Structure formats: C-alpha cells, structure tokens
Amino acid sequence: MKMQLPARRELISSPLMQPTRFQILGSNSSGNCALLETDTTRILIDAGFSAKKIKELLTEAGRTIEQIDGVFITHEHNDHTVGLRGLSRYPHLRFFANRDTAKAIQKRLRSRPNWHVFETGAKFSFRDLDVTSFSVPHDAYDPVGFVFEWGYGDLFSPRRSLGWVTDLGYIPQLVRERIRSVNILVVESNYDVELLEKDPHRPWSVKQRIRGRHGHLSNQDALDLLSSMESVNWEQVFLVHLSRDCNDIGRIRTLFAPLVHSNCAFRLNVVDPRTGLAPAIAG
Ligand SMILES: [Zn+2]
Ligand SMILES: [Zn+2]
Numbered sequence: 001m002k003m004q005l006p007a008r009r010e011l012i013s014s015p016l017m018q019p020t021r022f023q024i025l026g027s028n029s030s031g032n033c034a035l036l037e038t039d040t041t042r043i044l045i046d047a048g049f050s051a052k053k054i055k056e057l058l059t060e061a062g063r064t065i066e067q068i069d070g071v072f073i074t075h076e077h078n079d080h081t082v083g084l085r086g087l088s089r090y091p092h093l094r095f096f097a098n099r100d101t102a103k104a105i106q107k108r109l110r111s112r113p114n115w116h117v118f119e120t121g122a123k124f125s126f127r128d129l130d131v132t133s134f135s136v137p138h139d140a141y142d143p144v145g146f147v148f149e150w151g152y153g154d155l156f157s158p159r160r161s162l163g164w165v166t167d168l169g170y171i172p173q174l175v176r177e178r179i180r181s182v183n184i185l186v187v188e189s190n191y192d193v194e195l196l197e198k199d200p201h202r203p204w205s206v207k208q209r210i211r212g213r214h215g216h217l218s219n220q221d222a223l224d225l226l227s228s229m230e231s232v233n234w235e236q237v238f239l240v241h242l243s244r245d246c247n248d249i250g251r252i253r254t255l256f257a258p259l260v261h262s263n264c265a266f267r268l269n270v271v272d273p274r275t276g277l278a279p280a281i282a283g
Contacts, residue, residue: 020150020160022184025049025057027240028273029190031079032166035061035068038150039157041127044071045146045164048079051086057276065090070116070126073097074136075143075167076104088113096126098133100141120144134178136168139214143167147178162186166241169213171225181233187225189239189270190216191246192255199246219247219255226268227259234266242273253281 021037031048035058042063047054055065071093074080087093088111095113097105098120106112118124120142123132128151133144145165153159163182165175179185196207196218210216217225222239239252249270260268260281269278 026276027271029243046080047083070094075140138167169215184236186238188217188241189222196246240271244273
C-alpha cells in the first residue's frame with residue numbers, strides 16, 4: 001500500500017499545535033510580564049517579576065516555565081527584567097534583547113542567560129514567530145517595542161499579529177506605522193495627569209521624568225493615540241503599565257467614555273495594576 005504524506009492540514013491539527021492565546025500575567029509600574037502562545041511557540045514578553053512570581057503566575061495560567069520557549073525583553077529597567085536572575089538558570093529558555101539592553105542586564109547577573117541578540121529595527125524569526133523591533137523614546141539604553149506575527153495565512157491558521165508598546169514618552173510616527181495593522185495592541189497608559197500632579201510621594205524631578213519626552217504615556221496620550229489613528233486592524237486593545245499610585249481605572253473609564261461610545265471597532269481592556277486582570281471596558 002502506498003504511504004501518503006500527511007497533508008498540511010493534518011499537521012496543523014496535530015496535538016503539537018495549539019490555538020493562539022495572549023494573556024497579560026501582570027502589569028503595573030513595578031512589574032510587567034505577558035504570555036503569548038502561537039501554533040507552536042510560547043513566549044514571555046518582559047520578565048518584570050521575580051522568577052518565583054512568574055512561575056506562580058504561569059501556574060495560574062495553566063502553564064509551567066518548562067513550556068516556555070523564549071523571553072523577549074523591551075529594555076533593562078527592573079520592572080521588565082527582574083525575573084532574569086532566576087529565569088536565566090533555565091538552559092532551555094532563550095532571551096531576546098538588543099545588544100545594549102543585554103549588556104546592561106548582564107552586568108547585574110551572576111549567570112549568563114542564553115542570549116539571542118537582535119538588532120533594533122531588523123526583522124527576524126523565532127520558530128513560527130516573525131518579530132520586528134522598533135525604537136521607542138524612553139530613558140533606557142536602547143528601548144524597543146515589538147510586533148509579533150504568526151500563522152500560515154490560511155483559513156485554519158490565519159495570519160495574526162500583536163504590537164507591544166510600553167515605556168515611551170511620546171508616540172513617534174514610526175511607532176504609529178508599526179502598530180497600525182496589528183490585531184492585538186498592547187499600549188501603555190501609565191498615569192493620570194492630575195493624580196501624578198497631586199502625588200505627595202514623588203519629588204518634582206521624578207514627576208518631570210515621568211512626564212518627559214523619554215518617560216511614560218499618560219492616559220490622555222493613550223486616548224489621543226487610540227482616537228486619532230484611522231484604518232487600523234485592532235480587534236483587542238490592552239491598556240497596561242498603569243501606575244498603582246497615580247492612576248485609577250474609574251478615571252480611565254470616564255476619560256475613555258467618548259471613545260467607547262463612538263463606533264470604536266475594537267475591544268478595550270484595562271489591566272488592573274493590582275490584580276493583573278484585564279476587564280473589558282468596551283467592545
Ligand atoms: Zn516599565
Ligand atoms: Zn522603563
């Protein structure tokens with residue numbers, strides 16, 4: 001009897017394949033980490049909690065660290081990298097960062113993670129992921145945002161993409177172009193202008209840094225971005241990196257109400273800085 005090669009469809013539906021899943025494990029000014037699962041790949045985006053905490057968050061999500069293939073790092077700040085101390089002990093994990101970011105993190109580590117250094121702006125592949133990084137204006141060595149694309153481009157595995165943009169003082173035109181066509185957008189909405197202004201714990205210089213061109217996006221900045229861009233493919237938008245002290249989900253709801261009540265075509269989720277849960281406020 002003639003042996004038949006399996007059709008591509010069968011390969012796609014094999015038990016090794018998994019449906020796309022994206023979940024923010026936690027996000028606030030002190031820690032950030034998300035899980036992206038495509039047909040054949042599981043990655044973390046940033047590792048801003050202790051390795052112990054990340055493992056707990058993964059357990060809650062029904063996953064283990066052994067099931068993760070790689071960690072993509074945006075920049076060296078602790079709220080994105082503190083987990084590398086513990087995670088770098090896992091030899092199967094690959095750590096993706098540009099040269100300056102990897103160098104800055106390595107200085108703080110005893111062991112050497114399995115670095116995969118990329119060039120900012122260059123497109124590269126990791127398993128079934130096509131990855132593009134791009135510069136963002138922030139007070140770090142070489143901070144980046146990412147666009148991840150995956151899928152075979154057919155009915156059963158459509159082409160999908162995710163854009164990740166946190167830690168930036170403003171949104172340059174290039175960043176707008178990069179995130180225009182993604183299906184899932186993750187964007188920073190760090191602080192409420194008034195709450196930051198009134199905050200009694202932060203000195204003026206820190207407030208200036210946060211508000212500056214290399215600081216963070218305010219709720220208003222995030223709203224301006226979402227309401228000003230046309231011909232977008234966004235289906236889901238996540239507002240992340242909220243400050244626990246200088247932001248408030250109620251205020252975000254009020255501020256974003258006009259956008260929500262206009263014919264905004266995407267589902268808008270705000271990631272609670274305390275629980276990491278991402279309730280939808282529209283869509
Ligand atoms: Zn941050
Ligand atoms: Zn930062």
